[in-house]
Amino acid sequence: MRMKFSKTLTCAVFITGAMLFATQSVADPFTITSQLIGDPRPENPDNLIVDVTITGDTTSATTYWTVDINSPMHPDVKLDAFFFNLNVDASDVSFSNLDPSTWSVASPATNAAGSGGADFDFEADSSNPAINVTNSQDLTFEATLLSGFWNVDLFLNAKESESNDDWLGTFQLGAHLQSLTADYRRSDSGFAAGYYEGGGEPIPEPVTMLLFGTGLVGLSGLRLRKKQ
CATH class of the missing domain: 2.60.40 (Immunoglobulin-like)
Incomplete structure (x- = not known):
């Protein structure tokens, strides 16, 4: 359980960081x-x-x-x-x-x-x-x-x-x-x-919106695993 939680957390942090990086280059x-x-x-x-x-x-x-x-x-x-x-x-x-x-x-x-x-x-x-x-x-x-x-x-x-x-x-x-x-x-x-x-x-460019949405999904999954 701890390993799954750690992987989910790492994924969410990575996606959120990528999302912020993409936002900086928005046209x-x-x-x-x-x-x-x-x-x-x-x-x-x-x-x-x-x-x-x-x-x-x-x-x-x-x-x-x-x-x-x-x-x-x-x-x-x-x-x-x-x-x-x-x-x-x-x-x-x-x-x-x-x-x-x-x-x-x-x-x-x-x-x-x-x-x-x-x-x-x-x-x-x-x-x-x-x-x-x-x-x-x-x-x-x-x-x-x-x-x-x-x-x-x-x-x-x-x-x-x-x-x-x-x-x-x-x-x-x-x-x-x-x-x-x-x-x-x-x-x-x-x-x-x-x-x-x-x-x-x-x-926002389409890729930025996609990353933003993906980041939200990752964070939602993190909250669900915390409850479990």
């Missing part, structure tokens, strides 16, 4: 969003909207970006350049798989077009102005850390760029847009700006 998916909107200066176009979505998890070195122009009031809108900051050194991140393929990301981005002199860490633009991002064509790319994994603080704690124009203030992301619908007092180009928002909740 923590996150989604960061930002809605860039046109600046409020009266001489600039309004109804400018650019939606940015970034997905990743805390056990991965790669995040996936989508820049989606959503400005139906400007049917001919084109993205001239996309600007953003990250709470990482520019030398610690690389960018790949850009679509359209003529786009690329460079650093730093000083005096961003249309921003009132704001400086950013990164700028995405196209080597071929004829191929651009529009209401119907998103810009997508991947950002990969050369060491370590992504987490939400690397976005939410990114620096704020500051415009020389008091109307604009500060922002973490920006977009210079062209070919806008203009009237008698508005330009045919403009700047939209915004901040990172969002985060995520830990989602």
Whole structure:
């Protein structure tokens, strides 16, 4: 009886330890969003909207970006350049798989077009102005850390760029847009700006849930043998 009890106890301790080890490596998916909107200066176009979505998890070195122009009031809108900051050194991140393929990301981005002199860490633009991002064509790319994994603080704690124009203030992301619908007092180009928002909740992987359940079964068996 003592030997059986000892084996059961050893098994339960082993399973519980494995369960705790697996929990430490649980993926923590996150989604960061930002809605860039046109600046409020009266001489600039309004109804400018650019939606940015970034997905990743805390056990991965790669995040996936989508820049989606959503400005139906400007049917001919084109993205001239996309600007953003990250709470990482520019030398610690690389960018790949850009679509359209003529786009690329460079650093730093000083005096961003249309921003009132704001400086950013990164700028995405196209080597071929004829191929651009529009209401119907998103810009997508991947950002990969050369060491370590992504987490939400690397976005939410990114620096704020500051415009020389008091109307604009500060922002973490920006977009210079062209070919806008203009009237008698508005330009045919403009700047939209915004901040990172969002985060995520830990989602246990299937193996973690299996180990958790197995650990509970082992502990239940231990209690039964104690009663016997």
